[in-house]
Amino acid sequence: MSAALNESALTQSETGDAGDEAAGPIRTAAYAGGLWRSWRGLVYQLVGIAAVLFGLIIWLANTGLSATELTTLAPAALWGYTVEHLQLTLVAAVIVLVVAIPLGVALTRKRLRFLSAPVLIVANIGQAAPAIGLVVLLAFWLGFGFWAAIVSLVLYAILPVLRNTMVGLQQVDQRLVEAGRGMGMSAAAVLFKVELPLAVPVMLSGIRTALVLLVGTAALATFINGGGLGILITTGVNLKLTSVLITGSVLVALLALFIDWFGRVVEHLARPKGL
Amino acid sequence: MSESSKAASSPSTSANGITGASILLDKVTKRYPGQATPAVDGLTMEIPAGKMVMFVGPSGCGKTTTLKMINRLIEPTEGKIILNGDDVTAMDGDKLRRKMGYVIQAGGLFPHMTVATNIAIVPKMLGWDKARIAARVDELLELVSLDPGVYRDRFPKELSGGQQQRVGVARALAADPPVLLMDEPFGAVDPITRLRLQDELINIQAELQKTIVCVTHDFDEAVKLGDWIAVFNEGAQLVQYDTPERILADPADDFVENFIGSGAGLKQLTLTRVSEVGLAEAIVAHPGDSASSVMSRVNAAGHGHAVIVDERSRPISWLSRRQLSRLDVIGSTTDPKLPVVGNRATLNDALDTMLVSSAGAALVTGRRDVFEGVIDVKTVMDAITAAHEAAALESDDAPVGLNTGTMQRVSQPAADGGAAAGTEVDAGTEVDAGNEATVMAAATHEQAAE
Amino acid sequence: MLDFLVGRFNQILFSGWQHFSLVVQCLILATILAVIIAALVYRSKALISAANSVSAVGLTIPSFALIGLLIAPFGFGVLPAVIVVAFFATLPILRNAVVGLSGINPATVEAARGIGMSRFRTLMQVELPMAWPVILAGVRVSAQMVMGVAAVAAYALGPGLGGFIFSGLSRLGGANSLESVVTGVVGVIILALILDLLLIGLGRLTIPRGIRV
Ligand SMILES: Nc1ncnc2c1ncn2[C@@H]1O[C@H](COP(=O)(O)OP(=O)(O)O)[C@@H](O)[C@H]1O
Ligand SMILES: [Mg+2]
Numbered sequence: 001m002s003a004a005l006n007e008s009a010l011t012q013s014e015t016g017d018a019g020d021e022a023a024g025p026i027r028t029a030a031y032a033g034g035l036w037r038s039w040r041g042l043v044y045q046l047v048g049i050a051a052v053l054f055g056l057i058i059w060l061a062n063t064g065l066s067a068t069e070l071t072t073l074a075p076a077a078l079w080g081y082t083v084e085h086l087q088l089t090l091v092a093a094v095i096v097l098v099v100a101i102p103l104g105v106a107l108t109r110k111r112l113r114f115l116s117a118p119v120l121i122v123a124n125i126g127q128a129a130p131a132i133g134l135v136v137l138l139a140f141w142l143g144f145g146f147w148a149a150i151v152s153l154v155l156y157a158i159l160p161v162l163r164n165t166m167v168g169l170q171q172v173d174q175r176l177v178e179a180g181r182g183m184g185m186s187a188a189a190v191l192f193k194v195e196l197p198l199a200v201p202v203m204l205s206g207i208r209t210a211l212v213l214l215v216g217t218a219a220l221a222t223f224i225n226g227g228g229l230g231i232l233i234t235t236g237v238n239l240k241l242t243s244v245l246i247t248g249s250v251l252v253a254l255l256a257l258f259i260d261w262f263g264r265v266v267e268h269l270a271r272p273k274g275l
Numbered sequence: 276m277s278e279s280s281k282a283a284s285s286p287s288t289s290a291n292g293i294t295g296a297s298i299l300l301d302k303v304t305k306r307y308p309g310q311a312t313p314a315v316d317g318l319t320m321e322i323p324a325g326k327m328v329m330f331v332g333p334s335g336c337g338k339t340t341t342l343k344m345i346n347r348l349i350e351p352t353e354g355k356i357i358l359n360g361d362d363v364t365a366m367d368g369d370k371l372r373r374k375m376g377y378v379i380q381a382g383g384l385f386p387h388m389t390v391a392t393n394i395a396i397v398p399k400m401l402g403w404d405k406a407r408i409a410a411r412v413d414e415l416l417e418l419v420s421l422d423p424g425v426y427r428d429r430f431p432k433e434l435s436g437g438q439q440q441r442v443g444v445a446r447a448l449a450a451d452p453p454v455l456l457m458d459e460p461f462g463a464v465d466p467i468t469r470l471r472l473q474d475e476l477i478n479i480q481a482e483l484q485k486t487i488v489c490v491t492h493d494f495d496e497a498v499k500l501g502d503w504i505a506v507f508n509e510g511a512q513l514v515q516y517d518t519p520e521r522i523l524a525d526p527a528d529d530f531v532e533n534f535i536g537s538g539a540g541l542k543q544l545t546l547t548r549v550s551e552v553g554l555a556e557a558i559v560a561h562p563g564d565s566a567s568s569v570m571s572r573v574n575a576a577g578h579g580h581a582v583i584v585d586e587r588s589r590p591i592s593w594l595s596r597r598q599l600s601r602l603d604v605i606g607s608t609t610d611p612k613l614p615v616v617g618n619r620a621t622l623n624d625a626l627d628t629m630l631v632s633s634a635g636a637a638l639v640t641g642r643r644d645v646f647e648g649v650i651d652v653k654t655v656m657d658a659i660t661a662a663h664e665a666a667a668l669e670s671d672d673a674p675v676g677l678n679t680g681t682m683q684r685v686s687q688p689a690a691d692g693g694a695a696a697g698t699e700v701d702a703g704t705e706v707d708a709g710n711e712a713t714v715m716a717a718a719t720h721e722q723a724a725e
Numbered sequence: 726m727l728d729f730l731v732g733r734f735n736q737i738l739f740s741g742w743q744h745f746s747l748v749v750q751c752l753i754l755a756t757i758l759a760v761i762i763a764a765l766v767y768r769s770k771a772l773i774s775a776a777n778s779v780s781a782v783g784l785t786i787p788s789f790a791l792i793g794l795l796i797a798p799f800g801f802g803v804l805p806a807v808i809v810v811a812f813f814a815t816l817p818i819l820r821n822a823v824v825g826l827s828g829i830n831p832a833t834v835e836a837a838r839g840i841g842m843s844r845f846r847t848l849m850q851v852e853l854p855m856a857w858p859v860i861l862a863g864v865r866v867s868a869q870m871v872m873g874v875a876a877v878a879a880y881a882l883g884p885g886l887g888g889f890i891f892s893g894l895s896r897l898g899g900a901n902s903l904e905s906v907v908t909g910v911v912g913v914i915i916l917a918l919i920l921d922l923l924l925i926g927l928g929r930l931t932i933p934r935g936i937r938v
Binding site for chain 2: 182184272
Binding site: 041045048125127128129130131132133134136137139140212215216217219220223230233236237242245246248249250252253256257260 | 778782785786787788790792793794796797869872873876877880890891897902903906907909913914917918
């Protein structure tokens with residue numbers, strides 16, 4: 001369960017109606033400033049992550065660790081958990097993208113537009129389900145393990161990508177779509193050359209939100225033997241190993257911040273010039 | 276403007292240099308789903324090749340709908356679109372639209388593409404090679420008065436509104452389409468820029484002679500730009516379809532009269548250039564001539580003034596008899612307040628100059644500021660009278676425009692001219708046929724648009 | 726399922742109430758905190774961007790990680806649960822409060838000052854009421870989010886419906902384990918919907934008609 005708030009929440013709040021899915025364009029407030037200013041923020045974020053990581057290592061080195069703690073926190077083991085965590089996150093993310101983006105595109109086409117409101121309502125209600133509950137419920141159905149965890153992660157992270165794909169496409173100026181059609185571009189050409197490029201910033205911000213949600217939710221996979229860094233937290237709690245508990249918590253948080261950073265960098269680079 | 280309006284009135288020139296295609300809307304109807312009355316009702320309308328046709332009318336009367344049915348952005352519910360004699364109602368819409376430039380308000384430029392990329396879209400779709408596209412982009416930017424070196428790689432947001440609109444026109448012209456459709460193209464720019472863009476469009480059209488259909492809600496713009504003006508009322512009822520001159524001189528009904536607004540006479544003055552009217556002669560003298568001999572020529576001709584020109588025949592002063600009588604020899608001083616108008620100026624400009632000149636007239640100059648003659652209020656009045664008379668006779672080549680839906684014939688005055696009788700008969704048969712078609716089509720299934 | 730619900734009706738109701746009351750109390754606390762912080766920062770660009778960074782970073786931290794961190798110093802119980810829920814509740818409200826307050830047309834504020842209202846009075850009588858719809862929207866976002874956070878907080882043995890999920894998990898396959906988890910999940914969804922409706926109602930009552938969208 002990640003507490004990451006997706007960007008669209010802010011826009012919805014600005015329009016004063018969180019239920020209105022057709023709310024205006026979603027823009028990350030952090031990008032209001034100039035190019036340098038936003039890059040500077042990214043540098044700070046990375047430096048901050050590195051500093052906390054460094055602090056954690058120093059602290060661990062200077063705390064008398066018991067033998068159990070030393071084995072649990074062995075660098076190879078930590079690296080293994082991190083890789084598992086990233087696998088959970090990225091596999092789920094790829095599936096989310098493959099499902100949510102085409103679905104978002106389809107739901108904004110004229111023929112299927114009537115379905116978009118009901119789909120979003122269902123997705124929103126689903127989002128109110130606690131992530132931990134979703135993870136455990138799916139384990140009842142699919143059994144324990146990696147793939148059960150993946151399914152619940154995917155379910156949990158679809159909404160931000162779906163919603164931002166739809167909002168991103170809806171906020172494209174219809175006159176531009178018409179200008180494209182008026183020049184003889186086919187509907188597909190307009191979609192790929194005009195609508196999607198113009199929706200990219202909003203879509204990317206939804207994808208970043210989803211990634212951060214995924215990192216947080218992947219920490220719960222340990223409850224159903226799905227792997228990942230969450231095991232450090234549960235081990236720390238179960239065996240009362242404070243250093244393991246803290247290491248696990250800090251690493252999950254740092255991983256989330258790092259993925260967020262990575263997402264912001266991609267947003268910067270992939271943003272179409274001229275916008 | 277004068278080139279195009281002359282071309283409009285003399286069919287003999289229309290074969291030269293025209294790159295446009297003729298368009299015929301044949302009993303075209305558009306019904307939007309869920310609306311009781313059609314947005315466009317049985318409209319038959321001919322748009323001559325190489326002419327600029329302006330659609331005017333109140334908001335919501337169906338101008339945009341009609342325009343978009345030409346490139347089938349909106350599919351007609353009934354009726355046919357004929358382009359250069361070919362029925363294009365069933366052809367692939369995307370292919371059709373590549374043959375028609377489309378300009379919308381504020382240019383409709385794609386913000387994520389550079390100016391060059393925007394312009395290159397259609398040529399790319401048509402499979403032109405890179406070098407040809409690049410050359411075309413530069414050529415078009417020159418055409419719309421933008422320096423390619425400066426503007427080629429800019430993004431739309433780095434352009435002013437007027438520049439964006441220019442690029443929008445360039446983009447529409449990219450693949451040299453025979454037809455250009457414009458929907459309130461200058462609606463989003465400030466009035467001064469708008470005037471400049473209008474002038475540029477006139478120049479571009481004089482050069483290219485495309486068939487241009489342009490929607491506007493500004494009647495003055497329609498008068499300024501149009502070879503023909505189509506005045507629409509609710510439901511795309513074509514109330515009058517005629518030259519600006521004739522619409523001003525002879526509005527079909529109260530609706531058109533109201534639409535023209537006040538000052539129809541003054542608006543008419545903007546339609547005629549000084550070069551198109553007969554100028555009065557003047558006594559011309561040069562610096563160094565003896566004042567008394569000039570005076571006697573003035574007296575002999577019964578004039579009140581003499582025009583003094585320099586060695587290149589450019590007017591430098593305009594002397595009254597009283598001034599002449601006080602001189603021995605004509606001086607070479609230049610009068611800075613000399614009332615001069617170029618022969619390309621409109622009668623409106625000329626009248627403006629006359630009214631502030633003490634002589635109640637103005638000097639007309641031609642190329643290189645050479646003196647050509649004098650224009651006075653009487654000349655202007657004669658020109659207006661002549662224009663009225665000409666307007667009454669000028670209907671023989673008027674394009675057809677009528678609504679079969681209600682059988683309302685436009686351009687009624689056409690019945691006056693004997694030459695127009697044929698048109699009238701034709702229109703009559705059209706009406707009958709249209710009626711039948713409407714009845715038949717009423718039973719056919721209604722297509723969902725687009 | 727029905728047996729489970731009937732048999733533990735009182736327990737479910739009690740946990741549900743506890744869950745709800747934890748969330749609502751934390752939301753009230755969070756709103757007050759967020760508005761105070763926003764009122765302190767909204768006049769300075771640098772402070773605004775600092776506040777925005779704090780909420781952005783805070784919202785990136787997974788709630789489960791924060792719970793783990795808080796168990797270390799505070800042990801198990803209500804305290805870490807309250808801290809986590811209040812922390813995450815504050816962030817979206819803070820972000821919206823800053824947006825709401827800094828987005829007010831300066832001319833309006835000037836007009837208030839011009840008729841002799843003090844800074845504080847302007848804030849209370851002009852700026853906060855105008856920013857209130859935006860703040861309240863932030864509260865709604867917070868509410869939905871912390872309903873779920875409170876469920877995870879049950880891992881630290883906090884109060885609420887999360888307990889049903891964890892107890893179902895720990896007895897996995899045992900009698901009534903699935904029923905227990907379903908109760909927890911559905912209960913949280915229902916509470917989230919109820920709270921959202923209540924907040925919409927609160928908006929109807931408290932947003933001045935002149936600025937209602
Ligand atoms: N896409 C549409 N769907 C339904 N009705 C439309 C649509 N577009 C235009 N209309 C209706 O058709 C009429 C003509 O509209 P339009 O052609 O846009 O007028 P104009 O361009 O002259 O202002 C109006 O009554 C308008 O409400
Ligand atoms: Mg229109």
